[in-house]
Amino acid sequence: MTDAxxxxxxxPRDDADVARVIRTVxxxxxxxxxxxxxxxxxxxxxHRAYAASRSAYFIVxxxxxxxxxxxxxxxxGGDADTCELRKMYFLPSLRGVGAGxxxxxxxxxxxxxxxFRRCYLETLxxxxxxxxxxxxxxxxxxxxxxxxxxxxxxNTFYLLDL
Numbered sequence: 670m671t672d673a674x675x676x677x678x679x680x681p682r683d684d685a686d687v688a689r690v691i692r693t694v695x696x697x698x699x700x701x702x703x704x705x706x707x708x709x710x711x712x713x714x715x716h717r718a719y720a721a722s723r724s725a726y727f728i729v730x731x732x733x734x735x736x737x738x739x740x741x742x743x744x745x746g747g748d749a750d751t752c753e754l755r756k757m758y759f760l761p762s763l764r765g766v767g768a769g770x771x772x773x774x775x776x777x778x779x780x781x782x783x784x785f786r787r788c789y790l791e792t793l794x795x796x797x798x799x800x801x802x803x804x805x806x807x808x809x810x811x812x813x814x815x816x817x818x819x820x821x822x823x824n825t826f827y828l829l830d831l
Contacts, residue, residue: 672766674731676775679716679738683728686735687715687756694758698795704822705793706756715756718742723752723783727775729759729768736763739772741780744789746817752780753818754790757799769802777806781831788831789815791823803827 679687695707702708711718719726719740726740739757743749754776759768780788791814792799808827815826 674729674763674766674768676727676729676772679719679726679728681716683735684713684715687728687738688712690735690737690760691756691758693760698793700793700822704820706820725776725779726756727772729763729772731763736760737768737772739776741776741783741788744816747789747815750786751815752783752785752788753816754788764798770805773802773806777831786831788829790827791818791820792825792827793823794825800825
């Protein structure tokens with residue numbers, strides 16, 4: 670296995686692979702059941718969910734296999750200037766090779782191109798490597814949730830001025 674990876678927009682053929690990544694990674698961190706992204710209906714049809722206006726989802730391929738992904742979309746229940754970094758997960762085989770930083774940059778570039786001024790995200794205690802990436806990318810912790818994502822299981826919240 671090489672360290673090389675490729676980031677590209679999601680396609681319909683990627684749906685099952687992205688769902689597999691999400692359903693593999695989230696239980697690693699105890700993020701199962703109601704209140705977490707793993708239960709969102711869109712997990713099974715990500716390409717359609719991110720075909721909406723001001724939305725984009727990117728997959729990360731390594732060794733010709735989908736091993737991660739992440740995207741941005743308007744924050745549900747938020748103001749028009751705020752997007753949410755959504756469903757950014759990586760299989761263990763993709764971690765530690767720079768894919769997180771590269772995908773983060775791609776997502777934030779897309780958010781800026783869509784005209785968003787702020788990017789929100791929510792996560793869970795224990796996702797330490799992810800939180801370090803968020804903070805290196807300029808996100809700052811905020812006291813509580815924004816919008817109405819339906820992810821009541823999350824307990825750590827971040828915001829970035831784009």
